[in-house]
Amino acid sequence: MDIVEQIVSGNVRATARLLRDIDDEIPSARAILKELYPHTGKAYVIGFTGSPGVGKSTLVDQLATRFRKEDLTVGILAVDPTSPFTGGAILGDRIRMQRHFLDPGVFIRSLATRGHFGGLTKSTNDMVNVLDAMGKDVILVETVGVGQDEVEIANSAHTTVLVTIPGMGDEIQAIKAGIMEIGNIFVVNKADREGSRKTIRELRNLIELGAKRRNGDDWEPPIVETEAVKSRGMEDLHEAIRNHRSFLLSTHTEKWREVLEKRARIQLMEALREEAFRTILARMEKDGNSFDLMVDQIVEKQSDPYTLVQEIIAKEMG
Amino acid sequence: MGKDRKLRILVAKPGLDGHDRGARVIARAFRDSGFEVIYTGCHQTPEQIVNTAIQEDVDLIGLSILSGAHTYSFPRIMELLKESNAEDIRVIGGGIFPLEDIPKLKGIGIREIFEPGAKLKDITDWVEQNISPRKAVAFEGK
Numbered sequence: 512m513d514i515v516e517q518i519v520s521g522n523v524r525a526t527a528r529l530l531r532d533i534d535d536e537i538p539s540a541r542a543i544l545k546e547l548y549p550h551t552g553k554a555y556v557i558g559f560t561g562s563p564g565v566g567k568s569t570l571v572d573q574l575a576t577r578f579r580k581e582d583l584t585v586g587i588l589a590v591d592p593t594s595p596f597t598g599g600a601i602l603g604d605r606i607r608m609q610r611h612f613l614d615p616g617v618f619i620r621s622l623a624t625r626g627h628f629g630g631l632t633k634s635t636n637d638m639v640n641v642l643d644a645m646g647k648d649v650i651l652v653e654t655v656g657v658g659q660d661e662v663e664i665a666n667s668a669h670t671t672v673l674v675t676i677p678g679m680g681d682e683i684q685a686i687k688a689g690i691m692e693i694g695n696i697f698v699v700n701k702a703d704r705e706g707s708r709k710t711i712r713e714l715r716n717l718i719e720l721g722a723k724r725r726n727g728d729d730w731e732p733p734i735v736e737t738e739a740v741k742s743r744g745m746e747d748l749h750e751a752i753r754n755h756r757s758f759l760l761s762t763h764t765e766k767w768r769e770v771l772e773k774r775a776r777i778q779l780m781e782a783l784r785e786e787a788f789r790t791i792l793a794r795m796e797k798d799g800n801s802f803d804l805m806v807d808q809i810v811e812k813q814s815d816p817y818t819l820v821q822e823i824i825a826k827e828m829g
Numbered sequence: 830m831g832k833d834r835k836l837r838i839l840v841a842k843p844g845l846d847g848h849d850r851g852a853r854v855i856a857r858a859f860r861d862s863g864f865e866v867i868y869t870g871c872h873q874t875p876e877q878i879v880n881t882a883i884q885e886d887v888d889l890i891g892l893s894i895l896s897g898a899h900t901y902s903f904p905r906i907m908e909l910l911k912e913s914n915a916e917d918i919r920v921i922g923g924g925i926f927p928l929e930d931i932p933k934l935k936g937i938g939i940r941e942i943f944e945p946g947a948k949l950k951d952i953t954d955w956v957e958q959n960i961s962p963r964k965a966v967a968f969e970g971k
């Protein structure tokens with residue numbers, strides 16, 4: 512069996528190894544992704560984003576349990592930040608997911624951002640495709656919530672869940688309208704804490720302003736109150752996700768199409784950017800035009816990035 | 830512009846005691862050396878540790894031990910890795926071990942044992958010198 516067959520048949524080791532190659536940008540991984548692509552499109556992708564510590568991993572853990580009750584298999588991608596100083600990372604989301612470690616129906620992978628902005632890693636979309644091809648029914652993606660930029664997940668997921676906690680009213684106010692527009696479902700977790708009602712009211716007001724614009728008037732983003740550590744509110748959250756899915760799927764077929772297009776667009780763009788860069792770089796090397804030499808030229812003010820890029824494009828792509 | 834692969838390490842704590850300060854300290858030291866550390870918390874069974882190591886595709890498992898849990902968990906972990914065809918994942922241990930156990934542990938394939946006196950730098954240096962990220966999956970295309 513080659514690696515493609517292994518992955519499609521659900522082999523954990525093969526899948527795990529390919530994910531590593533994708534993360535490390537090994538060129539041969541692209542050929543494998545290409546072979547896997549026809550096997551994708553079956554999984555339902557749910558993104559979770561929100562500030563650090565609001566309880567995203569705990570929610571993901573609870574939802575995984577909920578989906579397993581329905582006999583759905585679950586893939587989890589959990590992103591944590593890379594240290595900008597050392598390039599290393601401590602990936603700790605698994606701490607909250609221990610009870611799934613022995614379940615063959617759950618595959619969990621921790622990822623580091625590796626300097627990529629926007630809350631996802633550079634290759635999260637490719638990894639979603641691999642878990643999809645591997646046969647996971649539901650894929651849960653937990654992204655680093657940095658406050659402003661976690662918009663990327665909204666382009667990759669079918670349903671995006673924005674997680675907050677009581678007392679974050681000020682913080683929510685400070686968040687640009689843009690981020691409010693990406694949430695299809697809002698969660699106020701840690702509802703055991705004071706101020707939950709107030710936060711819900713504030714959120715409701717903000718949603719009126721922002722979210723409706725993006726979702727169209729026919730999807731009113733629900734606000735779900737949860738206490739993830741005690742599994743409280745999980746049925747409501749599960750139902751909200753189901754409702755959003757049926758909204759996309761059945762009542763408005765053009766909505767489903769929109770989501771598919773959005774995901775296809777982002778993946779095509781990423782693949783093009785990646786491949787174009789790689790191709791040009793390879794040609795430059797072949798022509799003896801060193802990237803490092805150009806860096807030197809910029810540092811020594813003999814040239815500038817814009818001129819050099821024009822020259823490269825004219826020479827290598829002309 | 831060939832980039833180096835990142836070393837991925839699972840830091841795990843088998844056994845029943847709920848105290849994981851040592852594991853956290855070593856996890857931070859590994860991060861500060863530029864490695865990606867998967868940290869899973871306390872009370873891990875050998876089965877959980879090996880499943881995690883495989884799903885996360887780590888190069889190394891670092892086991893932190895306090896109270897003699899190694900006599901069961903270390904051999905079991907080595908056994909499970911073998912059963913899963915994952916013997917290329919290396920294992921090291923840190924903590925308090927009876928002196929006579931150390932050769933036994935090395936005998937079953939534990940690469941290195943670090944005792945409480947070991948400096949963090951000795952451990953990270955050892956990893957840098959002895960563990961390298963595994964090779965990419967071979968694929969010829971169709």
Ligand SMILES: Nc1nc2c(ncn2[C@@H]2O[C@H](COP(=O)(O)OP(=O)(O)OP(=O)(O)O)[C@@H](O)[C@H]2O)c(=O)[nH]1
Pocket residue numbers: 562563564565566567568569570604607656700701702703704737738739740741
């Ligand atoms: N009181 C209370 N604590 C909670 C609740 N849900 C999660 N927590 C706790 O909040 C802390 C952070 O939870 P995580 O699930 O790790 O949060 P996260 O958003 O994934 O955190 P990062 O990945 O670090 O951004 C943990 O100590 C949880 O036990 C809740 O509903 N109520």
Ligand SMILES: [Mg+2]
Pocket residue numbers: 567568569603604653
């Ligand atoms: Mg988390």
